[in-house]
Amino acid sequence: MKLTAEQIQSNWELFIGYINTYISDPRRDKLIKFYKKHEEEIIMMPASHKKAYHNAFPGGYVDHVNRVIEGAIEINKVWVKFEAEQNYTIEELVFSAINHDLGKLGEEDNYAHQPSTDEWRKKNLGEMYKFNDAIAYMSVPERSIKLLVDNGIKLTTNEWLSIRLHDGLYDPANEPYLKNYMPELKPRTSLVFILHQADLMASRIEFEKEWLPKFGNKEKINNNFSIKKPTPSSKTKALGSIKSEGLKGILDNL
Numbered sequence: 141m142k143l144t145a146e147q148i149q150s151n152w153e154l155f156i157g158y159i160n161t162y163i164s165d166p167r168r169d170k171l172i173k174f175y176k177k178h179e180e181e182i183i184m185m186p187a188s189h190k191k192a193y194h195n196a197f198p199g200g201y202v203d204h205v206n207r208v209i210e211g212a213i214e215i216n217k218v219w220v221k222f223e224a225e226q227n228y229t230i231e232e233l234v235f236s237a238i239n240h241d242l243g244k245l246g247e248e249d250n251y252a253h254q255p256s257t258d259e260w261r262k263k264n265l266g267e268m269y270k271f272n273d274a275i276a277y278m279s280v281p282e283r284s285i286k287l288l289v290d291n292g293i294k295l296t297t298n299e300w301l302s303i304r305l306h307d308g309l310y311d312p313a314n315e316p317y318l319k320n321y322m323p324e325l326k327p328r329t330s331l332v333f334i335l336h337q338a339d340l341m342a343s344r345i346e347f348e349k350e351w352l353p354k355f356g357n358k359e360k361i362n363n364n365f366s367i368k369k370p371t372p373s374s375k376t377k378a379l380g381s382i383k384s385e386g387l388k389g390i391l392d393n394l
Contacts, residue, residue, distance in 0.1 A: 148199035162234035191266030194346035209237040211338035228331040236302035243283025308336040
């Protein structure tokens with residue numbers, strides 16, 4: 141997949157627009173300054189270094205982040221519809237989505253992704269970029285948080301957890317937060333899961349755009365999904381198999 145110069149510029153303007161629309165000062169001003177400072181690098185960054193992953197092309201990073209932002213906003217509506225506890229704000233939701241992969245930038249004076257010059261690896265392994273090994277290893281979520289903190293951009297607890305855990309259980313380091321059986325140890329906000337779902341969805345769709353056409357186009361199936369609610373006759377049939385008059389009375393009053 142390849143983006144045109146116009147698409148790359150349009151994506152960048154949309155990205156900056158999300159900051160201006162959803163983030164309040166003083167963080168809005170600090171984020172704009174940070175992203176403008178690194179605009180030339182970020183606008184052309186890939187979302188990953190290898191074609192087998194997703195968006196491993198110039199402009200792929202911003203394209204991915206915008207998709208995560210939009211996905212998070214829509215997925216949040218579903219959680220709200222099904223009565224998820226609203227213990228987070230829309231600003232926290234969008235802030236987390238905007239910055240979830242920021243660590244892919246690298247260090248402020250030493251960027252992480254470098255175009256590969258190894259033609260064999262590009263052709264046979266799909267490695268379009270290589271990691272700058274002059275940078276000390278750090279996970280993407282942890283570096284994302286570090287870059288924000290280093291630039292005086294404060295995070296709420298909800299934002300810290302959502303960015304830190306956005307890879308879900310695909311990252312074993314997240315197990316102490318997500319794989320436990322004690323209620324007091326579970327995340328106190330669904331924002332963690334909403335961001336993970338948005339990132340997972342965006343990454344999968346980007347993979348499909350890159351790879352599924354190469355496996356051969358198949359006829360699309362037009363699925364019109366609808367929820368079928370039980371009819372009165374279904375209820376009558378179900379009650380007919382119950383012998384207890386007391387239980388029938390309870391069910392009749394539901």
